[in-house]
Amino acid sequence: MKVTEIRNKIIEKGLKVTPQRIAILEAIIKLNNHPTAENILDYIRDNHPNIATATVYKVLDALASNKLIKKVKTERDVMRYDAVMESHHHLYCSESDRIEDYKDNELNELLEKYFETKGIPDFQIEDIKLQIIGKFMTNR
Amino acid sequence: MKVTEIRNKIIEKGLKVTPQRIAILEAIIKLNNHPTAENILDYIRDNHPNIATATVYKVLDALASNKLIKKVKTERDVMRYDAVMESHHHLYCSESDRIEDYKDNELNELLEKYFETKGIPDFQIEDIKLQIIGKFMTNR
DNA sequence: TTGTTATATGATAATAATTCTCCTTTGAAA
DNA sequence: TTTCAAAGGAGAATTATTATCATATAACAA
Incomplete structure (x- = not known):
């Protein structure tokens, strides 16, 4: 998935396109293993060393409530995120x-x-x- | 479900029978609405005003790991408990x-x-x- | 019934994921 | 370029749950 496609997904939902949002959505798509917020942080810290933890959560909420990602809850208690939106x-x-x-x-x-x-x-x-x-x- | 039956369930699992364990298991069975730890506390505080929050969690863990109750995880992040053990x-x-x-x-x-x-x-x-x-x- | 001991409980501190607050920055429409 | 609502950053706050540890008690045996 190219960055342009990711930008478009975000624009389609009427959200502002920010580097953080692109990085986070891209991370979830690339990781493709239902990452936790922490996994995502680790992954994007290389290119975004200054991103705040709270920002990650805020972006994840924004993406989830705009149906760009899904929250996946497990028995253990960390939220995990999934960019596959088809029902599965x-x-x-x-x-x-x-x-x-x-x-x-x-x-x-x-x-x-x-x-x-x-x-x-x-x-x-x-x-x-x-x-x-x-x-x-x-x-x- | 009578208290004797509840006692027996606990004994069968090789656990010590305590008033707290009886009260908590009884509460989950009686409430029958997948209560949270807090719901359970509220329910049993009438008869057990001194029970500690930590005790409730410890008892819930003991009951769950001995398959007397099940943990039910929801989208929101509070654990809920279920005394119905048949697969459902x-x-x-x-x-x-x-x-x-x-x-x-x-x-x-x-x-x-x-x-x-x-x-x-x-x-x-x-x-x-x-x-x-x-x-x-x-x-x- | 009483004594013994392993286990459970209670009180409270600690933890960890997530959310809140508030101030600063920035994307994007005009 | 300007404007300003929306987004991000830093760190404190929150909240459910766990850990710690001293005290109490259930279960078993004598």
Whole structure:
């Protein structure tokens, strides 16, 4: 993803384009491993040695509330961030902090069809996310 | 659930039975709304005015690691606790903090069958939890 | 019942991620 | 270039949770 594309994403949302915002969004996209705020800070400190911690959080909030990134919460209590905005599920390692995206349209259709006919009493479904817990058979 | 039953649950796990543990486990069962540590404290303070906050957390940890309760993590960052130990899913209100259990064996079987045949490359599934986000059509 | 000991509790300090405050800087529209 | 709302920086504050450690108590045995 080129910087121009990232700039455009930010402009499309009516946000001001700042070096910090570009760096942070770029970091989340490049890292592609659901980084924490700290991971992001470490990554961008090379090129932005003066960025403030609070700025990172503020930018992450701004990006998340403008749907440029998603917040991902885990069992342990650090927020993690994801730049993949298509609806998708997550694979959680039961032994480490590793999290991977899991996209499966066949599954989405299956679930959609299932709940369409069955439904849930007194509940209007907006989104379904699977947390698939287990063990990765490969190291990343 | 009678106190004797709660005592037995604790004894079965080889834990010492203390008034604090009974009160906390009882509170989670009675409240039945995935309370936070604070909710639990408020609830039991009537009968246990001197219980320490740290004790509540320690008891919650002890109960969770002995599989008498489950920790439930939400988008906001307070841990919540659940005494329903059968594998089940959760309905999350997109507008409030309400969380309800969702049990559906038909769905579990469907998912099991789906992943049994399809599988996930390089991943060994241990458990699948659905986060179903939407709106409740009733107030509790 | 009493004594013993490992374990649990209570009080309070510490921690760590995140948020707030407030002042300065900057992007972008005119 | 000017203007000014919005964004960033620095560091204090907040808040849920954990750690520490002295005291109390459950469970077991005598």
